[in-house]
Amino acid sequence: MHEIKVLLIDDEVEFVSTLAERLQIRGIGATAVTSGAAALRRIEFVPPQVVVVDLMMPGLSGLDVLQALKERHPEIPVILLTGRGSTKEGIDGMRLGAFDYMMKPLKVEELIEKIEEAVKLSSKT
């Protein structure tokens, strides 16, 4: 199976770079960016198969990125990350078309499962 291309977006640079490295060790082609604007620029040139984005970011929030992607690249599934205790933001995101949401701190294996599910589903549609 070919390497899955994932774009990780989170303003916590230590978090997103470490997570990218952990995914790379497990054979996922993960790239990390630290802002929604940088992510949207990159996606125009190097579209990933899955986007994993934090909801709470300065500038463009995770929901802003999700909405922009739904307009420009509806074929790319988006997984939302939330650090909040409540699931409300995640559910709101799913109403806006997110594939799923996950709570921080993450379990890397669960994230990989979710990424693989998203790729499977998007390849069917």
Add this chain to the structure above:
Amino acid sequence: MGRITAGMTHEIKNVLAVIKESAGLMGDILSIGQETPFLHRERFMKILDTIKEQVHRGSELAVQLNRFAHCADTPFVAVNLNELLQHFCCLMQRHARLKHVELKVLPHEPGLTVNTDPFRLQLLLSSCIDSCLKQLDGGGTIVLHPESSKGSVDVQIWLEANTIQEGEESDRAETLGEDFSELEDIQSHLGARISPLRGSEHRGFLLGLALRK
């Protein structure tokens, strides 16, 4: 205050997420190089497990704190009492543990929902717990149990002291009654009343908290 605290819990979760991923990466690197002899590998792995456990613990605490912070967002909302009491016990657990007291919820079946102010309700509950703790010098258990009665919903709070002298219960119940006079405003805001609850099958004290449905 609620909004600020909720924001801080978000930051705490971010910090924990960084620690967790960093510990995870360290574990990954140690696993990759298993063929290379490394004297302290097992010790490192054990320490990483401890870090992961503590991150999990910290994360659960942040979730509870976040929930508490958000409870001040809306003055009156539908509250599931079983859930609120479980959450409240988590918040008060350390406070009680210092006095060797365990907090337990005896949930209502199938569950009760009331329209109330969750923040102020928890203020009342914490005053009740504080009063109860004063009576439990020798340690014990405080049980919280929601129950429906005619036109109201009660939260019963009773003590199960590890040691209790005969005749001591009624004296202590009077003392408990006095402790709540300062909470009249909150009680009237919620339409609640706190009174000693007597004639119960349970040993120790009972505090009834009546609420409008």
